[in-house]
Amino acid sequence: MSGLPEELAEIVDDFQAVTERERLELLLEFSEELPALPQRFADHPDLLEQVVECQSPLFLTIEVEAGGEQNVSLFFSAPPEAPTTRGFASILHQGLNGLPAATVLSVPDDMPNLLGLTRALTPLRLRGMTAMLARIKRQVNERLTAPNA
């Protein structure tokens, strides 16, 4: 997958290598691997931004390392009864967490369409993941231009 960071490209490859039915099982596995919020965010849900485009409640925020390559940390919160949304968040977490800001910003906006789920899931369901990525990139841009905000 050209244009994708290595970790995310591997995930996309994993999805594309299997049948549609297995892709959905893979998405379910990802949903179970989404890490819980660290305490500093769990105690302050107001610090997270809601991705209103998702069909279920999904909140996210990021941190950008002050120096070096300005590595990005991603944090997500979604209820257990929203496994599809959690799966999408988990893919982005495993594919992008800890990468330099410039790398995160370089991910194509339509990356969710590469997972091979456009038939099994409705456009509405996939659009939630596209919106998560867009909001992550917007937040990264905001931090880069106002690093002390």
Add this chain to the structure above:
Amino acid sequence: MARDDRIGNQGTEEIASLVGKSFSPLFLLRGQFIMSLPIDADSRFASYAHPDRLVSTEWLAANLSTPGLVILESNEDFLLYDIGHIPHAVKVDWHTDLNDEDTRDYIDGEAFAALMASKGISRETTVVIYGDKSNWWAAYALWVFTLFGHEDVRLLDGGRDKWIAEGRELTREKPVVTPAQYPVVARDDSSIRAFLPQVLEHFGKPMIDVRSAEEYSGERTHMPAYPEEGTLRGGHIPSAASVPWALAAAEDGTFRSREELEEIYLANAGLTPGDDIITYCRIGERSSHTWFALQFLLGFENVRNYDGSWTEWGNAVRVPIVKGSEPGAIPAGFGA
């Protein structure tokens, strides 16, 4: 459709009254199951027009492995079933199972027969459907089943959330389904489904818009917290009354009582017994929930769900809309 339902219900009730609580399944010589399960005699359902269309969580818990019953879960979230479901339940997905892949329509009789067979459902099977979000997607599936005239299909009152709230068993174990035989039955779109030209002919008779107040007024073209789905214009069908679907559901996801439903739909929305009614929402799923309440709980016999709904009407050429919170007048040139 309503007539057929009544006949079916009478049959069920007669049989249930004949055999009473000790009812046991009857089998043909070849072992084919031929009878529906007894109805849930829960007094909470007694005042509804068709109490046999609902089962309680208690009833379902007691009948989980009763022969002749198939439990279906129908959710908005595609993976929700997979993280835990009612024992013995199988999944049906409105998008991948019930919609035709190439035409904006439901599957045909052959595909429905194949789907039913794969879920272990025969024409005589009692089907209980439940799901998330106050059974909104379960009601949608039930409406599609009714297009094919499946006789005995019921909702679990309160759906998935109530089952879980009561601490009842969930499992991730997928049942081993024995494929069944299901006849190819032509889909009947005439009784409970409306298309755009029929909506245009319907002006002068009641319509219920079940979307949120913001969608009705045209402030937004999608549900709160849901993304745009490509509708060009916001508003509602002229003269349609606004009755958001969730008004029919209580806090615990069960349907409101008959008295409360009459307050909502008769006293407040102005429906009168015998009315010919069309319901709609955005794609026809939320309005299936209202269709269920009107047809089976309040006993209206002519209720059609316009599944084209706002994604069609809001984009269609030369159809009138009204913006704002008032129903608006029937446009000139339309209606009786």
